[in-house]
Amino acid sequence: MIDFAIPEDIRAVTDTVRRFVETEVQPLEAEVEAQAAIPAEKLKAVKAKAQALGLYAMNMPAEVGGGGLSTVEMCLVEEEFGKTSDALIRRVFGQVYPMLLACTGDQRARYLLPTVSGEKICAMAITEPGAGSDAAAISTTARRDGELWVIDGTKHFISDGDIADYVIVMAVTDKEKRARGGITLLLVDKGTPGFSVARHQPMMGHRGYGHAELVFENCRIPAANVLGEVGEGFRLIMRSVSAIRLCHIGARAVGMARRVLAMMAEHAQSRRQFGQAIGEFQMVQQMIADSAIEIFATRSMVLNAAWEIDQGLEPRDKVSMIKVYASEMLGRVADRGIQVFGGSGFSKDLPLERIYRDARVTRIYDGTSEVHRMLIAKSVIKNGLPL
Ligand SMILES: Cc1cc2nc3c(=O)[nH]c(=O)nc-3n(C[C@H](O)[C@H](O)[C@H](O)COP(=O)(O)OP(=O)(O)OC[C@H]3O[C@@H](n4cnc5c(N)ncnc54)[C@H](O)[C@@H]3O)c2cc1C
Structure with a gap:
């Protein structure tokens, strides 16, 4: 028998999210639109409430502190998130990229766990001025220099790039192989010498969070900051x-x-x-x-x-x-x-x-x-x- 019924337990979760969005989040929308920012004190309070109810990082597995939902369950929850703005969803419920599950060793304590718990914000930097739809054509490079990787290149339109505590940067490590084993993901902390937010890129919508051009010039990061395997980023x-x-x-x-x-x-x-x-x-x-x-x-x-x-x-x-x-x-x-x-x-x-x-x-x-x-x-x- 094919069963399309939504189980009671997930209904209870989506009801909680729906009520939370309607009563705690939607009332902030007009202010966020008018100010193009979420008022800090109000955000702190609503995020704490969401976390107390277990509504933060719901897409991540329970073992790392996430909601542990199946994809069907997550989609039903996302449907309720969709009833407010993207800026508020990101900040109140978390924007945790599942690629972070590739963190190993002390990367888990430095990046994965604090992002799931809401202490750190992560941005994902793939797009470049010269490479959008054709992501494998990026020109940002990372070359090995002893115990370091040296990153050079420019990324743009990076959501939360202006405020992120760290950025997952996609770079070419082997020009011959590119998407077939020559592209690597690297974790770059805010404040690393050679990494800067070059400019903000205001958008038609999505007021309340930023998009930024990021520049990497002779940016040196430890070899241990590769996310996943070298060459397996794509x-x-x-x-x-x-x-x-x-x-x-x-x-x-x-x-x-x-x-x-x-x-x-x-x-x-x-x-x-x-x-x-x-x-x-x-x-x-x-x-x-x-x-x-x-x-x-x-x-x-x-x-x-x-x-x-x-x-x-x-x-x-x-x-x-x-x-x-x-x-x-x-x-x-x-x-x-x-x-x-x-x-x-x-x-x-x-x-x-x-x-x-x-x-x-x-x-x-x-x-x-x-x-x-x-x-x-x-x-x-x-x-x-x-x-
Ligand atoms: C609000 C916003 C947030 C973003 N956030 C991020 C982020 O966090 N991280 C990140 O890395 N990137 C981000 N991006 C970038 C986004 O992923 C790119 O804008 C998108 O991939 C398209 O690339 P492009 O803008 O270079 O357009 P282009 O690739 O230059 O495309 C221009 C036009 O050409 C068409 N086109 C291209 N190739 C083909 C083809 N083969 N066949 C037919 N038509 C084609 C496209 O459909 C489009 O109509 C963001 C963009 C925006 C606007």
């Missing part, structure tokens, strides 16, 4: 990205779109024009119906792929499909949300215009829609539809 990233794309883009998009749909449904009943509720007008109904259909489809896709990951499968093509569909679905739903609210939708009185701006980047990062479509098409031409 593969390490590729192994972790499916879960990140599925949870951070797919499931979060469902949550964000559900919030918009709930607002649309409520407004359709309360707003009256021409003597009747606007929800009586078929053109408004269509916007609501299309949004509901697309959210349901996305949610089903997300949970299907999450279940496969939990079975030990690697549904890469499905995750690419979800990345494309979820991000584009969110853009359409956010757009319809604004339309249903009319002028109020465009105003800053409501979170809709923020969601509309924040939604836009989901089609760009973690692989653009075009790159994922290319991968899907190549795979379907060769192997058929992955059902």
